[in-house]
Amino acid sequence: MPFNRAFLTGAELHYLETALASGTLEGDGPFTARASALLNKMLGAVATLLATSCSHALDMSALVLDLQPGDEVILPSYTFPSTANAYALRGAVPVFVDCRPDTINLDERLVEAAVTDRTRAIVAVHYAGVGCDMDALAGIAERHGLRLIEDNAHGLGATYRGKPLGSFGSLATQSFHSTKNAHCGEGGALVINDPDLVLQAEIIREKGTNRTQYYRGEIDRYHWVDLGSSYLPSELLAAFLTAQLENFDVIQAGRMRVWNAYHDRLAEWAADNGVAQPVVPVDRVHPAHLYFLVLPDPAASAGFRRHLADLGVQATSHYQPLHNAPAGLRFGRTAPGGCPTTERVARQLTRLPLYTGLSDDQVDRIVAAVTSYRV
Amino acid sequence: MPFNRAFLTGAELHYLETALASGTLEGDGPFTARASALLNKMLGAVATLLATSCSHALDMSALVLDLQPGDEVILPSYTFPSTANAYALRGAVPVFVDCRPDTINLDERLVEAAVTDRTRAIVAVHYAGVGCDMDALAGIAERHGLRLIEDNAHGLGATYRGKPLGSFGSLATQSFHSTKNAHCGEGGALVINDPDLVLQAEIIREKGTNRTQYYRGEIDRYHWVDLGSSYLPSELLAAFLTAQLENFDVIQAGRMRVWNAYHDRLAEWAADNGVAQPVVPVDRVHPAHLYFLVLPDPAASAGFRRHLADLGVQATSHYQPLHNAPAGLRFGRTAPGGCPTTERVARQLTRLPLYTGLSDDQVDRIVAAVTSYRV
Ligand SMILES: Cc1ncc(COP(=O)(O)O)c(/C=N/[C@@H]2[C@H](O)[C@@H](O)[C@@H](OP(=O)(O)OP(=O)(O)OC[C@H]3O[C@@H](n4cc(C)c(=O)[nH]c4=O)C[C@@H]3O)O[C@@H]2C)c1O
Ligand SMILES: Cc1ncc(COP(=O)(O)O)c(/C=N/[C@@H]2[C@H](O)[C@@H](O)[C@@H](OP(=O)(O)OP(=O)(O)OC[C@H]3O[C@@H](n4cc(C)c(=O)[nH]c4=O)C[C@@H]3O)O[C@@H]2C)c1O
Numbered sequence: 001m002p003f004n005r006a007f008l009t010g011a012e013l014h015y016l017e018t019a020l021a022s023g024t025l026e027g028d029g030p031f032t033a034r035a036s037a038l039l040n041k042m043l044g045a046v047a048t049l050l051a052t053s054c055s056h057a058l059d060m061s062a063l064v065l066d067l068q069p070g071d072e073v074i075l076p077s078y079t080f081p082s083t084a085n086a087y088a089l090r091g092a093v094p095v096f097v098d099c100r101p102d103t104i105n106l107d108e109r110l111v112e113a114a115v116t117d118r119t120r121a122i123v124a125v126h127y128a129g130v131g132c133d134m135d136a137l138a139g140i141a142e143r144h145g146l147r148l149i150e151d152n153a154h155g156l157g158a159t160y161r162g163k164p165l166g167s168f169g170s171l172a173t174q175s176f177h178s179t180k181n182a183h184c185g186e187g188g189a190l191v192i193n194d195p196d197l198v199l200q201a202e203i204i205r206e207k208g209t210n211r212t213q214y215y216r217g218e219i220d221r222y223h224w225v226d227l228g229s230s231y232l233p234s235e236l237l238a239a240f241l242t243a244q245l246e247n248f249d250v251i252q253a254g255r256m257r258v259w260n261a262y263h264d265r266l267a268e269w270a271a272d273n274g275v276a277q278p279v280v281p282v283d284r285v286h287p288a289h290l291y292f293l294v295l296p297d298p299a300a301s302a303g304f305r306r307h308l309a310d311l312g313v314q315a316t317s318h319y320q321p322l323h324n325a326p327a328g329l330r331f332g333r334t335a336p337g338g339c340p341t342t343e344r345v346a347r348q349l350t351r352l353p354l355y356t357g358l359s360d361d362q363v364d365r366i367v368a369a370v371t372s373y374r375v
Numbered sequence: 376m377p378f379n380r381a382f383l384t385g386a387e388l389h390y391l392e393t394a395l396a397s398g399t400l401e402g403d404g405p406f407t408a409r410a411s412a413l414l415n416k417m418l419g420a421v422a423t424l425l426a427t428s429c430s431h432a433l434d435m436s437a438l439v440l441d442l443q444p445g446d447e448v449i450l451p452s453y454t455f456p457s458t459a460n461a462y463a464l465r466g467a468v469p470v471f472v473d474c475r476p477d478t479i480n481l482d483e484r485l486v487e488a489a490v491t492d493r494t495r496a497i498v499a500v501h502y503a504g505v506g507c508d509m510d511a512l513a514g515i516a517e518r519h520g521l522r523l524i525e526d527n528a529h530g531l532g533a534t535y536r537g538k539p540l541g542s543f544g545s546l547a548t549q550s551f552h553s554t555k556n557a558h559c560g561e562g563g564a565l566v567i568n569d570p571d572l573v574l575q576a577e578i579i580r581e582k583g584t585n586r587t588q589y590y591r592g593e594i595d596r597y598h599w600v601d602l603g604s605s606y607l608p609s610e611l612l613a614a615f616l617t618a619q620l621e622n623f624d625v626i627q628a629g630r631m632r633v634w635n636a637y638h639d640r641l642a643e644w645a646a647d648n649g650v651a652q653p654v655v656p657v658d659r660v661h662p663a664h665l666y667f668l669v670l671p672d673p674a675a676s677a678g679f680r681r682h683l684a685d686l687g688v689q690a691t692s693h694y695q696p697l698h699n700a701p702a703g704l705r706f707g708r709t710a711p712g713g714c715p716t717t718e719r720v721a722r723q724l725t726r727l728p729l730y731t732g733l734s735d736d737q738v739d740r741i742v743a744a745v746t747s748y749r750v
Contacts, residue, residue, distance in 0.1 A: 085582060178401035
């Protein structure tokens with residue numbers, strides 16, 4: 001059983017054929033409009049700009065907010081390197097804060113102590129698509145005049161107090177990497193919730209030019225007006241993604257079935273063995289993006305993965321902490337108190353296979369493999 | 376007759392189906408390996424890393440060479456904004472040099488006067504795929520200890536003194552944008568000719584991590600080790616591009632037919648009307664990427680495009696000069712003497728439709744439309 005297998009909804013090939021027949025596959029064509037409209041609707045966003053990856057959407061966020069060398073950005077240490085890179089690339093300093101032991105999200109109780117007069121933004125990464133404590137983070141951001149950004153790579157389809165993840169920050173980012181619920185191999189989006197940021201984001205995405213305005217007929221030539229790069233995905237990717245987004249409920253039903261089976265059927269074993277299951281606070285809906293187990297110690301965790309591998313189940317660790325990674329030490333700063341929970345979780349967390357195509361029989365075999373392990 | 380219509384070689388859909396069936400579309404899969412191998416062979420490169428665009432490959436070049444704020448990079452004013460953005464994004468200063476009136480390429484005779492003790496690199500943009508004077512530029516780079524970079528967005532398949540464009544710089548970049556000879560809608564590549572730069576380029580392309588080494592089995596965990604972003608294109612794009620590259624000779628034969636027809640059949644009209652046709656020095660082979668005409672003055676040029684539009688022929692101007700663009704003034708510096716030729720060419724140059732799918736009958740009609748214009 002592989003850890004991941006990208007799911008096809010059935011419409012992908014047909015949409016690719018339609019795109020091929022159109023005579024051009026350059027970005028911002030009809031499928032990009034269609035996928036963006038679907039995302040806008042799902043997220044209630046002012047605008048959603050498809051991008052070449054979530055990493056690039058994060059890079060765009062740093063440019064849109066015009067972060068400067070020496071500015072500080074608060075983010076969790078337990079995240080993918082892209083969350084920190086985006087700001088380090090602009091010379092801003094990622095300030096690493098520890099995660100909560102329950103949700104594995106940025107610990108909102110530690111954030112305020114990390115704020116200085118150089119702080120410009122907080123990045124909330126919704127681990128496994130379980131929302132961070134957005135009320136607390138929004139309160140801190142407001143008190144200190146900081147921008148709130150959501151790295152929502154995992155969280156499409158999830159909510160916090162009834163509102164979609166991705167709708168809280170001035171900016172949010174989505175990933176359509178092959179491992180994500182809806183995907184196109186590699187892809188992403190910048191979600192814009194603050195109308196004042198749309199024009200600047202369009203310019204940055206179009207190589208620092210006003211080409212988007214040109215193609216809307218608002219100006220008669222386009223020019224180099226600011227920093228930027230080319231973040232437009234090919235229409236091939238937009239076509240594929242459209243098929244995924246239009247059938248998102250099918251994808252989600254399949255993943256939820258697997259997630260719920262794991263959660264129910266591993267509960268007793270987890271309690272007996274001191275293993276922590278994912279925690280989803282009652283005011284949040286998760287998107288069945290990851291199913292993970294936190295073993296009681298590093299040796300048990302390594303043993304657990306070996307045991308599963310021997311039984312043909314590919315289970316994997318996840319992020320390596322950023323605060324003590326070579327680039328984290330060079331470009332970042334660690335908040336007071338360090339990141340002990342992050343270090344522990346990084347050594348003790350294991351993800352189980354989770355994808356729409358997993359059959360009930362395969363799930364049975366994975367459950368049996370897990371529960372046959374004694375810590 | 377539209378200005379461009381992306382050509383399909385016939386294998387694209389089949390390759391897309393193969394990619395779809397593989398269970399993952401994330402970057403650096405089998406089609407990426409196949410397309411990279413084809414490009415390595417065409418270019419004689421040490422390594423070719425597919426990227427999400429030529430703009431991104433240029434961004435990568437600035438990171439690979441570790442350009443710092445205040446460093447200077449010499450490049451033509453007559454190019455696409457991405458050529459300058461890549462360096463301005465790192466805080467380096469684009470230094471704009473004028474173009475030659477014949478090839479519309481960076482005027483190598485003006486380059487040395489633009490060199491200062493801050494200069495780190497020269498970017499040769501091969502306009503329309505006609506090579507710059509690489510011997511002269513390589514000589515200057517060597518004398519002053521500068522890196523040579525080729526923005527070869529237009530030049531796949533072209534040669535200078537028998538060697539492929541893209542093989543001269545430490546780094547070169549390719550574009551697979553929908554307007555390019557071989558394309559996948561949006562895409563690019565970083566070509567590496569200096570073996571010492573490969574590892575660093577792999578890290579930058581993989582979000583600043585050593586994930587490429589991890590997947591080669593050289594290390595047992597990957598970490599955040601340096602700046603980077605996600606420049607991997609989806610396997611969907613690599614599959615499509617593979618089809619294009621495998622049939623590159625078909626694409627080229629079709630384009631060459633159109634280019635040669637224009638060149639031969641417009642020669643007399645051009646001479647009679649003071650119109651300049653493209654100049655290809657005898658030691659260079661061009662790839663039939665663009666066919667352009669430089670009219671004798673701006674009014675004639677505007678009149679010419681209107682005349683063609685009235686006859687149903689979509690012909691377009693090209694770059695707006697960068698040295699006097701808002702971002703050029705803000706982030707760059709203009710070399711002594713300014714860029715008068717660039718300013719003139721920008722106002723007087725018109726590109727004709729050029730793509731493999733243009734029929735002989737359509738070419739006849741375009742030639743008739745052009746030659747019915749009197750300056
Ligand atoms: C050397 C070099 N280096 C790097 C890269 C980056 O590659 P990636 O895309 O892979 O990152 C490129 C890519 N450039 C290509 C084309 O070469 C370029 O022409 C343009 O094409 P368009 O889609 O806009 O269409 P068009 O038909 O060329 O023009 C349409 C109308 O727009 C008007 N116009 C045009 C310009 C240019 C301008 O400044 N201002 C302006 O008002 C003229 C027309 O009427 O953009 C492309 C991305 C490059 O050339
Ligand atoms: C919050 C957040 N923000 C932004 C983005 C950017 O998105 P874009 O891609 O769209 O730009 C992401 C994307 N991340 C995803 C995955 O979440 C991530 O897991 C990883 O997936 P992989 O393909 O590597 O596979 P895997 O199966 O997750 O791991 C495979 C093995 O690698 C070992 N490993 C793993 C890690 C992570 C690490 O640091 N070090 C390490 O030694 C564990 C295994 O044995 O990379 C993806 C791009 C993100 O999560």
